[in-house]
Amino acid sequence: MRLRDLAHSRTGDKGNISNISVIVYRKEDYARLESILTPERIRQHFAGITHGEVLRFELPQLGAFNFVLYEALGGGVTRSLALDAHGKTLSSHLLDLELPF
């Protein structure tokens, strides 16, 4: 099973920092994702893309996590040579994450 089966996601950008929300479809899936979607696991998943710290913020009443990825946008939206300089498509990559169940 992939994260896409349990949750949806949107990416935002500020400078060289990307934030990616993960929002569960069903609240009962929140707790088990909380133990899997650690900042370290997210950093691994974005290896080669994010070069800095990854922070996680929890909003359980919304069934949501907010991940903040530092140094993730090729030096910043206005300097990046990337096709998707804003990193808008990163949410779709996060949803491809394989879950252990």
Place this chain on the structure above:
Amino acid sequence: MSTSKTSIRIGCGAGYSGDRVDAAVELATYGKLDYLVFECLAERTIALAQQRRALDPEQGYDPLLEERIRACLPICARQGTKIITNMGAANPLAALAKVKAIINELGLKDLKLVAITGDEVTGLITGDQILIESQQGVSLIQDRIIAANAYLGIQPILTALAAGADVILTGRVADPALFLAPVVHAFGWPLDDYRLLGQGTVLGHLLECAGQVTGGYYADPGYKDVTGLESLGFPLAEVQADGSFEISKVEGSGGEVSIGTCTEQLLYEIHDPTRYYTPDVIADFSQVVLTQTGKDRVTARGGGGIAPTGMLKVSIGYREGFLGEGQISYGGQNAVARGKLAIEILQKRLTRSGIPASDMRFDLIGLNALYGEAASGHEPGEVRVRATVRTNRRETAIQIGREVEALYTNGPAGGGGAYSAVKEIVAIQSVLMSADRIKPELHVEKT
């Protein structure tokens, strides 16, 4: 607006400079709005507008200002809907003159227009200030600065509303302030009630990207199906005096307003949800509760906040050389191998001509352009080579496109659809500046 109203209705008619005008017209016509807000300034937009102004002093406002005002103002004037917009961009005074001319031409009467200036603080930028993003001194970019603009708060908009403005044209203001100001004005909220200002900031944040809260940027067929995206409706909110509000859209328009769309938008471009910095409040989104109250109706409550820092963010736009780009496609079996060979040829030729490898990037669109090494590694039926360079020399930017085009007759078999482009790079970094150094000014016109 009279302070005796128990609720007000605010709509968002644009979430970015190029947004759809048809949806704004629909919202103005059927939204029964007290206020219609157009949010049209992304990070770089104002620096680009400043460059247009440098070429022509009558320009520098939003390119769609005239189209939007012509389409929406007659409807708004008839219904008593007030317009608040940052379409003044780099030249709110020229926008004011333009709107006045349109109004006179259309024969609309008794309208008060206010332009707000003072956000441009290029003259207050000094070399010893520290850039937040790079932690370097401003002196490093000082000779390349195009303009510096401070994010203003609600205060000048409140003054304009108190003066009875029907149309308010600003330059750079914090996006949520465009929505928070009319709510504070309508209900007479104290400017130090940070819980209310925080809740009002939740409102502004949810509305400011227009279609992104009504089902735009949301559909994922089979997972999140959204109908009617071809006539996506723009959002409106009915706001109560206690700050609670209900997001909806014009009945019969496309898209959806759901817990899902609102949650995605609530967290859009947010870092620590307990600290969303604005000029008026450090808003706390972490306790927000969303409730689906009907089809395409979601209420939000629970936003909070604490006192702002007293420092305003100032975005500095500066020239950062040129970006050159070339693309060419390969298809069919072995397309990836031919694409990789093309990149190898480009790398060798461009390195030989003296371009540092760190200034170039090569992708195979369809294989690794979005996620690089992290990509899944499947074999696509077609790929598109993309070569880019960042350079201070326009000739180098042009050269990379020529090298890609040369792959037609000098590269791997079956290359097609070559394309090249050169853009001047306008980069953005920011500094913080004490709010009391920045003096907004109002300019009033009547018709």
